[in-house]
Amino acid sequence: MVKPTTIRLIFALAAQFKWSLRQLDVKNAFLHGILQEEVYMAQPPGFASVTHPSNYVCKLHKSLYGLKQAPRAWNERFTSFLLSLGFQVSQADPSLFIQQSSKGTVLLLLYVDDVILTGNSTQLINEVITALTVEFEMKDLGLLHYFLGLQISYTSEGLFVSQTKYINELVDKVGLQDSKPCATPCLPYHRLLKDDGKPYHNPDQYRNVVGVLQYRNLTRPDIAFSVNQACQFMHNPMISHVIAVKRILRYLKGTSTYGIHFKPEPLHLQSYSDADWVGDPNDRRSTSGFVVFLGSNPILWALKKQHTVSRTSTEAEYRALAITAAELAWIRQLFCDMHIPLHSSPLIYCDNVSAIALSTNPVFHAKSKHIEIDYHFVRERVTRGDLQVQHVSSTDQSKKYPNKWLVCTIISAPLQQSDA
Known part of the structure; x- marks a missing residue:
């Protein structure tokens, strides 16, 4: 497929x-x-x-x-x-x-x-x-x-892609058609806990709804972080987790006409990479997040919890950088297969100065030896000119994207169908 x-x-x-x-x-x-x-x-x-x-x-x-x-x-x-x-x-x-x-x-x-x-x-x-x-x-x-x-x-400007019908069918299926819409898919800076409250009586229903929500990510990067959190409790959902999922559904109900407007843009790949260092209160692992644009058109976004606990913020940010670099290499291969040339090397924006320094500085310090594989992976591509890594300040990023570490908010605000 x-x-x-x-x-x-x-x-x-x-x-x-x-x-x-x-x-x-x-x-x-x-x-x-x-x-x-x-x-x-x-x-x-x-x-x-x-x-x-x-x-x-x-x-x-x-x-x-x-x-x-x-x-x-x-x-x-x-x-x-x-x-x-x-x-x-x-x-x-x-x-x-x-x-x-x-x-x-x-x-x-x-x-x-x-x-x-x-x-x-x-x-x-x-x-x-x-x-x-x-x-x-x-x-x-x-x-x-x-x-x-x-x-x-x-x-007249391109394509507008949405999932309005699919979202309305899901809201009707779970019986929330008369519910009040929410302005956001989750509470700011709120993280779900694995033992928060009582177990939910119907875990199969929870798994079914969350599985369907994963498919909504095709055109809705704004719910990516919220769905990522909900997916981590499939094995033993609590009532608090169900409430969080209902909030996502209420948000989708009020924004069912949102989608992505694909417009003619220069063929230039640029991406934003970020991580929340030890952000998960359950196991203190960091979450890597990134989004890739072709021009101003978002074509790839993802959030993924890192496999190990990062000892420093540099390590967490650099692991996110390595994941983003791997996805950009895959997208470049797609362009090569289609015989479509890119105007310039892909560009990654990162707000961690130390992580950027690691990608360009050949000196490998003792404190960062435990991320040696990711170091060589990114460093090799920067040296060959296949990739550029530039700094974007946290201040500028937070002004443009209020919850800067949530990758879903890096995408510009979803468009109303009338705006398309």
């Missing part, structure tokens, strides 16, 4: 180059897969052979729904056909296929049985659609408007 970052990157490129986005749907996708293994099944009721008794079985040549081999068989069949059309598989994302010729470039995204096509040649796109329709039973849905819960609307 295609990665969410790849989807957002394609949206940003489509807005930049004014490419059209076409959508196809494969009918009964798993029935197209050809099995490489020997698989047998009992004769289905109502279709038993007249000439053979019931103890005979059927040998399958193609996959069926329910077989564990079905997804792989379908993917192999579809991939092999695209390769015969001249497509190449991206090294960074196996669900992204690129066809480049003297006539132009076509990009294809595959998500199980949903296909998105875009590129700089309408003729090539139509030829690919014709070839796919001949080989597979497909339905051409025309211009992309709805994909995996994403609503795509087209403006």
Whole structure:
């Protein structure tokens, strides 16, 4: 399945180059897969052979729904056909296929049985659609408007992507349609505790709702930190955790029309990296956070608790820096696969002077030997010129982004649909 970052990157490129986005749907996708293994099944009721008794079985040549081999068989069949059309598989994302010729470039995204096509040649796109329709039973849905819960609307300045319908359905599902909206997804500087209050009586419901909220992060970086906190208590949720999740849902209810506006911007990657040193009161581990922009379009954001306790703020910030550098290297590989040049090296903004010094200073001090792997990883890319690291003061960052250490607030305020 295609990665969410790849989807957002394609949206940003489509807005930049004014490419059209076409959508196809494969009918009964798993029935197209050809099995490489020997698989047998009992004769289905109502279709038993007249000439053979019931103890005979059927040998399958193609996959069926329910077989564990079905997804792989379908993917192999579809991939092999695209390769015969001249497509190449991206090294960074196996669900992204690129066809480049003297006539132009076509990009294809595959998500199980949903296909998105875009590129700089309408003729090539139509030829690919014709070839796919001949080989597979497909339905051409025309211009992309709805994909995996994403609503795509087209403006004079680019694309506006939101999840309004998906959010409203979730709020109705949990019975909060009459609740009062909240102005923020969580209380400022409030952290959830693992043993705060009484256990929740229905942990399965909690896991289901939080799992669905993770999918809302496709277009809502403003809830990333709040959802990240809620995900840490899946095994034993407390009533206080449920209250925090309800606050997220009430916030989404009042901001269901918010989304991301992808606009034409220079092809320049810049990111913000940060960490809250020993910020988790439960285990005193730090949380790394970052956001990556293509121009001013956010294409990747994430929060992740660090695996070990950081002994210094420099270590916590440098681990966040290393994670951001790894993601930027992956995005650069995507651009290389698509044969799209970047105008300059990616840039990381960090508010920790010591962490920046480590990325450029070849002298390795005894106090920082325990982060040697991350040091060499970032340092190597800075030396080669693949990456730039610059300082942004905490004062400036806090003025522009009030809760500076929450990566979700690094993104500019979500746009109303009317503002798009």
